Amino acid sequence: MKRRTTALTSRVGAMAIVVIAIGLLPWLSGRDPALSVLRARSAEQDPTPEAIGAVRAELGLDAGPLHLLGRWFGGALRGDLGRSWSSGAEVLPSVLSGAGASLTLMAAALIIAVAIAAALCVPTLVRGARGTLRTGGTGVGASTLAALPEFLLATLLMLAFSVWLRWLPPYGWEGPRDLILPALALALPAGGILGRLVDDALPAVFAERWVSLWRSAGCTPARIAAAAVRRAVPAVVPQLGLVAVGLTGGAVAVETVFAVPGIGRTALGAAESQDLPLLQGAVLTLVLLGVVAGLVAQAARRRLLGPGLRDEILSLPVPVASSGRMHQVAPAGCAALLVIVIGWGLFLDPLQLDTTARLAAPSWAHPLGTDSLGRDVLARVGHGAAATAGVAVLVCAASYVVAIAAGFLPGFTIGASETANAVPPVIAGILVVAVLGPGTTGASIAVALVSWPPLAAHAAALVQETRAAGYLTAQRAIGSSPGWILTRHVLPAVAGPVARHAVLRLPGIALALASLGFLGLGSQPPAPEWGSSLAEALPYVERAPWAALAPAVMLLLLAALAVSLSTLRAKTPLLRGIRG
Numbered sequence: 001m002k003r004r005t006t007a008l009t010s011r012v013g014a015m016a017i018v019v020i021a022i023g024l025l026p027w028l029s030g031r032d033p034a035l036s037v038l039r040a041r042s043a044e045q046d047p048t049p050e051a052i053g054a055v056r057a058e059l060g061l062d063a064g065p066l067h068l069l070g071r072w073f074g075g076a077l078r079g080d081l082g083r084s085w086s087s088g089a090e091v092l093p094s095v096l097s098g099a100g101a102s103l104t105l106m107a108a109a110l111i112i113a114v115a116i117a118a119a120l121c122v123p124t125l126v127r128g129a130r131g132t133l134r135t136g137g138t139g140v141g142a143s144t145l146a147a148l149p150e151f152l153l154a155t156l157l158m159l160a161f162s163v164w165l166r167w168l169p170p171y172g173w174e175g176p177r178d179l180i181l182p183a184l185a186l187a188l189p190a191g192g193i194l195g196r197l198v199d200d201a202l203p204a205v206f207a208e209r210w211v212s213l214w215r216s217a218g219c220t221p222a223r224i225a226a227a228a229v230r231r232a233v234p235a236v237v238p239q240l241g242l243v244a245v246g247l248t249g250g251a252v253a254v255e256t257v258f259a260v261p262g263i264g265r266t267a268l269g270a271a272e273s274q275d276l277p278l279l280q281g282a283v284l285t286l287v288l289l290g291v292v293a294g295l296v297a298q299a300a301r302r303r304l305l306g307p308g309l310r311d312e313i314l315s316l317p318v319p320v321a322s323s324g325r326m327h328q329v330a331p332a333g334c335a336a337l338l339v340i341v342i343g344w345g346l347f348l349d350p351l352q353l354d355t356t357a358r359l360a361a362p363s364w365a366h367p368l369g370t371d372s373l374g375r376d377v378l379a380r381v382g383h384g385a386a387a388t389a390g391v392a393v394l395v396c397a398a399s400y401v402v403a404i405a406a407g408f409l410p411g412f413t414i415g416a417s418e419t420a421n422a423v424p425p426v427i428a429g430i431l432v433v434a435v436l437g438p439g440t441t442g443a444s445i446a447v448a449l450v451s452w453p454p455l456a457a458h459a460a461a462l463v464q465e466t467r468a469a470g471y472l473t474a475q476r477a478i479g480s481s482p483g484w485i486l487t488r489h490v491l492p493a494v495a496g497p498v499a500r501h502a503v504l505r506l507p508g509i510a511l512a513l514a515s516l517g518f519l520g521l522g523s524q525p526p527a528p529e530w531g532s533s534l535a536e537a538l539p540y541v542e543r544a545p546w547a548a549l550a551p552a553v554m555l556l557l558l559a560a561l562a563v564s565l566s567t568l569r570a571k572t573p574l575l576r577g578i579r580g
Contacts, residue, residue, distance in 0.1 A: 018287060018423075019073070021431065022280050024065055037085045072280065081281035086273055091281040094266060099285050101173060102255070102262035106247045108179055109186035113243070116145075116191025121199050128206035128228060129221035145192025149511045150250035151518045152555050154185040154257040155534060155541075155548060163542050171259040182258045186250050190243045194236065201232040237300050244293035248286050249424020253515055257538070264426070268519060271430045272438075279434055286427055334561040338385075341554065345382015350375060350528040359544035369546040371537060377550045380528035384551065387440065387529040388517070389558075392510035395444050399451040399509075400502040406452065407459025407494060420450050425512040429521040443522035447512045451505070459498045466493040507561050514555055530554055 034056040035047055056062055075082060081091035127133040161181060162170035172178045205211070205228045214224050252264030259265075267282035269275075344367075354374035362369045368377040420428075429446040436442040516522040517531030525532060530551040537547035 019284075020069065022284050022287070024069055076284065081284075082277040084275055084278045086275045086278070091277050094278060095263065095281040095285050098261060098263035098266040098282065099289075101260060102248070102251050102264060102289075105179065105182055105255070105260060105262060106186065106244070106251060108183040109190065109247055110244065112183055112187035113190035113194060116187060117194035117198060120191070120195030121202065124199050124202045125225045125228065126221070128202055128211075129225040131212075131215060133203060133206055145188050146196060148189055148192075148559050149253075149515050149555070150185050150189060151253035151257060151515050151531075152511075152534075152552055152559070153188055154182070154254045155538065155552055157181045157185055158257065159541060159545055159548065163545065173258075173260050178258070178260075182254045182260055185254045185257075186247055189250070190247060193243055193246075194240065197236045198229075198232055201236060202228060205231045240300075244289075246424055248289050248293075249426040252424075252426045252430070253519060256519060267427075267430050268521075271434050272520065274434075276434070279430070283427065283431060287423070334557050338554070338557050338561070341378070342382045342385040345378045345380070345385075348376050348379030348382065350379040350383040351526055352376065352379075359540055359547065361544075362546055368550045369544060371533070371544075371547045372540050377533075377547055380533055381530070381550050381554055384528040384530045384533060384554075387523050387527055388514050388531070389506075389510050391440060391444055392506055392513055395448045395451060395509050395513070396502050396506050398448045399455055399505075400499060402448075402452040403455030403459050403498060403502070404491075404495065406456035407463050407498070420453050423450050425450050426515060426519065426521075429516045429519070433521045438521050438524055440523050440527075443513055443516040446516065446521070447509055451509055451512070454505070455498055455502055458501050459494050462494045462497060463490060466490050507558050510558055511555065514558075 034052045037055050038047055038051055072082065079092060081095060083090055084094070124133060158170050158181065161168045168181050169178055170181075208231075211224060211228070214227070248264065251260075251262055252268055254260070255262040255265035256268060263282050263285050267279060267286060270279035270282055352375065354370065356374070357366065357370050358374045359372060360366055360370040360374070366376050366378065368381065371377055371380070425447050428449050429443060432442045432446040432449070436445070513522060514529070514531035514534075517529040518535045520532070520535065523529035523532055525536065534548055534551040534555070537544070537551070541548050
């Protein structure tokens with residue numbers, strides 16, 4: 001009972017901190033809100049003390065941050081989110097309009113994702129129902145889809161279907177055809193995640209005794225397959241909520257690429273223009289969408305389990321990946337290609353301009369061509385590794401330290417862990433950038449804030465398991481001090497496995513940093529970061545697709561490396577069951 005109370009208090013406190021941070025954005029940004037309003041209204045007007053004072057009095061900023069927070073929160077409860085600093089229009093209609101477009105996009109993406117997941121699980125269902133199942137059927141294909149970031153998929157889909165094939169429009173939000181590519185960009189990773197989760201759970205279900213009893217009783221394979229899905233789905237439904245939350249973050253990048261007037265694009269534009277009332281309303285809506293998705297997923301799981309199992313934790317064992325030689329060759333091959341391209345590019349100058357060779361095609365002088373300013377793409381790809389992968393190492397190290405500390409205090413950190421786990425890196429990036437401004441530091445902090453929960457969950461599980469070990473009971477019996485047991489037994493048993501887990505998450509952290517760079521929230525030009533380089537090349541994608549393909553291929557290799565490492569992780573006994 002005490003543990004449940006502590007966990008509930010932690011959850012409520014974490015949500016309160018998020019709401020307070022959103023309400024205090026005008027003060028946390030470190031910029032004078034009155035000056036931002038004055039510049040938004042009239043860029044030519046001199047920011048005299050009298051003019052700034054008049055704006056401050058109009059907005060009620062003289063009353064202090066607590067009064068401003070109370071007024072904003074009270075207005076939000078009444079449905080009044082204030083007025084935009086840039087346009088003077090009411091925020092609520094803009095937020096509702098953007099939310100409608102985003103919900104339409106996410107609903108279409110979720111339907112497609114469920115269809116993709118079902119298609120991925122068909123081979124396992126067929127073999128399991130017939131009694132011929134040996135391993136799962138999704139394999140590397142589903143993992144590859146799950147590892148691809150939405151902004152990269154959106155770029156590749158635009159290149160393939162809009163630029164080269166000219167089948168679908170690249171931009172806009174006018175009809176059903178404009179929905180296809182954005183929905184696919186969101187649905188492919190989500191479908192891969194769901195398909196892999198269900199496919200991993202099905203072999204354990206088919207190994208249960210009731211399946212053989214049903215088969216011997218003459219039940220049809222179709223009926224057995226339906227019952228197996230019914231048995232496996234409740235364990236996956238909570239992940240469906242996280243997938244829906246992930247759609248809110250992925251929608252920001254996808255809406256930006258395809259110019260969809262959704263709530264994510266609205267939040268990003270408000271962050272860039274320092275329109276804090278609009279940013280507050282958009283981010284609050286995104287957070288509420290995530291919370292509602294999680295609550296719906298929990299309610300659906302309880303409904304599926306029924307009254308007899310509502311308080312039970314349905315845990316299905318995860319099958320161990322096969323130990324074929326390809327599972328060792330794939331990560332080595334991806335790493336080798338990355339090292340070759342990066343090493344070659346490091347010998348070239350990423351900032352040298354050649355205006356006579358703007359958007360030049362690949363040649364001996366420029367193996368990967370040049371960008372819109374005549375800079376060598378290979379050089380920028382090589383030097384961009386430091387800005388993308390190098391910073392990811394520092395973020396990974398910081399997440400590891402936080403996770404180890406949180407692992408010893410799971411009751412107090414569960415609320416912060418669940419909240420951080422439910423906030424996509426893009427949303428965290430928008431909030432941090434609103435406070436610190438765009439740059440590498442802000443992007444690193446944003447990714448670190450949402451990267452530690454999986455590591456903390458792993459650390460907490462290892463701490464609990466180690467403390468329950470019999471040899472530690474003997475140590476306590478002979479009078480060993482708690483400090484001795486902690487430093488000599490518990491901490492060494494936790495630090496090593498969690499460190500290996502952190503290394504395996506390194507490619508995913510690098511992809512998250514690249515997504516923030518792509519959206520203009522991370523490294524700023526002329527820094528040769530992979531995400532920002534891809535964003536710079538998009539306006540010229542029809543004339544020079546190679547400028548966009550080079551960083552895109554590097555990110556694809558990074559995603560493939562993440563998939564390969566996750567396969568190796570599944571084979572490691574200490575890391576089984578923490579693949580989420």
